[in-house]
Amino acid sequence: MEHIINRLKQKIEIESIINQRADLYFITIKEEHLELVLSYLKQQENFTHLAFLQAVDFIEDNKFQLTYMLYNYDIKVNLGIKVFIDRDKSEMVSIHKLWAHAWQYQRELKEMFGINFPGSPKVDESFVLEGWEEIPPMKREFDTLAYSEKTFYQRPGRTKNDPKKYMKEKLYKKFPQSTTVGRKDD
Amino acid sequence: MNKKNINNIEKEMKLANEGLSEKERTLFSDARPTPVKPLNKYLEKFLNWARAESLWILAFGTGCGAVELRPLMTARFDMFRYGIAPRPTPRQASVFVIGGYASIKTIKRIVRSYEQMQGPKFVIALGSCTINGGMYYDSYYTINRIDHYIPVDIYVAGCMPRPEALIAGFDKLKKQIKAGKCDGMNIYAENFDWYKANQKKVIKDWNMPDYNW
Numbered sequence: 001m002e003h004i005i006n007r008l009k010q011k012i013e014i015e016s017i018i019n020q021r022a023d024l025y026f027i028t029i030k031e032e033h034l035e036l037v038l039s040y041l042k043q044q045e046n047f048t049h050l051a052f053l054q055a056v057d058f059i060e061d062n063k064f065q066l067t068y069m070l071y072n073y074d075i076k077v078n079l080g081i082k083v084f085i086d087r088d089k090s091e092m093v094s095i096h097k098l099w100a101h102a103w104q105y106q107r108e109l110k111e112m113f114g115i116n117f118p119g120s121p122k123v124d125e126s127f128v129l130e131g132w133e134e135i136p137p138m139k140r141e142f143d144t145l146a147y148s149e150k151t152f153y154q155r156p157g158r159t160k161n162d163p164k165k166y167m168k169e170k171l172y173k174k175f176p177q178s179t180t181v182g183r184k185d186d
Numbered sequence: 187m188n189k190k191n192i193n194n195i196e197k198e199m200k201l202a203n204e205g206l207s208e209k210e211r212t213l214f215s216d217a218r219p220t221p222v223k224p225l226n227k228y229l230e231k232f233l234n235w236a237r238a239e240s241l242w243i244l245a246f247g248t249g250c251g252a253v254e255l256r257p258l259m260t261a262r263f264d265m266f267r268y269g270i271a272p273r274p275t276p277r278q279a280s281v282f283v284i285g286g287y288a289s290i291k292t293i294k295r296i297v298r299s300y301e302q303m304q305g306p307k308f309v310i311a312l313g314s315c316t317i318n319g320g321m322y323y324d325s326y327y328t329i330n331r332i333d334h335y336i337p338v339d340i341y342v343a344g345c346m347p348r349p350e351a352l353i354a355g356f357d358k359l360k361k362q363i364k365a366g367k368c369d370g371m372n373i374y375a376e377n378f379d380w381y382k383a384n385q386k387k388v389i390k391d392w393n394m395p396d397y398n399w
Contacts, residue, residue, distance in 0.1 A: 131391030155318035
């Protein structure tokens with residue numbers, strides 16, 4: 001695996017490398033290198049399987065993080081390619097020509113995060129949500145509780161407990177002083 | 187009242203079927219549901235006994251709770267002992283078991299299936315999600331109270347309720363039917379506009395007829 005990353009390093013600039021497990025690596029690259037890296041990994045290094053494509057909303061940095069998870073059946077290694085894209089522009093190059101099933105992930109990301117993938121098949125059609133009129137619901141500025149209270153009918157009488165406090169009062173009465181109550185105290 | 191007014195009222199009583207195109211509108215009836223009065227006392231009592239002892243449930247699992255229907259159907263809990271049998275289509279079913287949470291996409295199908303069922307029809311809602319939203323109370327796409335969209339006869343609380351709890355729910359439903367208290371269909375017909383307004387508030391892309399199928 002180190003050889004593969006070294007060979008990648010010679011081609012493009014890698015911003016960070018995380019070796020989480022012996023069979024799980026994450027690398028962060030620049031947005032413009034993505035298509036090059038993915039086609040290189042697929043064709044030269046035998047990462048033939050796109051396991052998933054997902055997004056994370058970093059609203060504080062005004063960025064979306066996309067993760068392309070690849071798998072190599074020869075050396076049995078997962079490799080995650082992370083890319084940060086601008087949140088205001090929120091547009092990314094489509095990879096449906098490399099992996100045909102990627103259009104489905106891209107359609108879902110368009111609906112849930114509003115990230116556009118120009119040229120991807122059916123990217124503008126609704127995927128899970130029917131008749132959705134608000135902003136994409138997985139964006140972090142979307143307040144689900146306020147929307148739920150506005151749209152649906154709440155049944156009165158719902159109560160809430162703080163789990164830590166509740167467990168302390170109900171289950172672990174024997175240890176009122178202990179700060180870390182848990183099963184091992186018993 | 188003159189004839190013109192009567193005509194106007196008749197026109198208002200008809201359903202608009204606004205979700206359909208002009209061409210499709212001619213294919214569907216625009217009649218409203220009407221409440222059904224019970225027959226004479228003793229005949230109705232006999233009929234209610236017959237209805238209670240052969241409950242046919244619609245095989246439509248709307249959420250995760252439908253997983254409890256499988257052990258209920260099969261050998262271990264064997265609901266056929268109680269005269270409960272699954273049916274494949276809404277036209278043949280008399281009980282609708284709402285299996286857990288319902289998203290907006292599902293409530294559209296629930297309404298559609300419920301309206302296709304022939305009366306008398308009963309609804310059992312299982313799981314906390316149907317009562318007050320359960321753990322999905324703040325979700326953007328899960329409806330909180332099922333009884334604002336279709337009338338519900340029995341709630342079975344729990345997350346998830348075990349098949350035993352469901353059997354207890356069916357038992358209670360039987361008692362209610364025999365007592366003649368399950369008239370959810372009439373409640374639906376009497377408060378039709380209220381139910382329809384609630385349904386249309388969440389189902390934004392209403393592209394089906396208003397009542398008749």
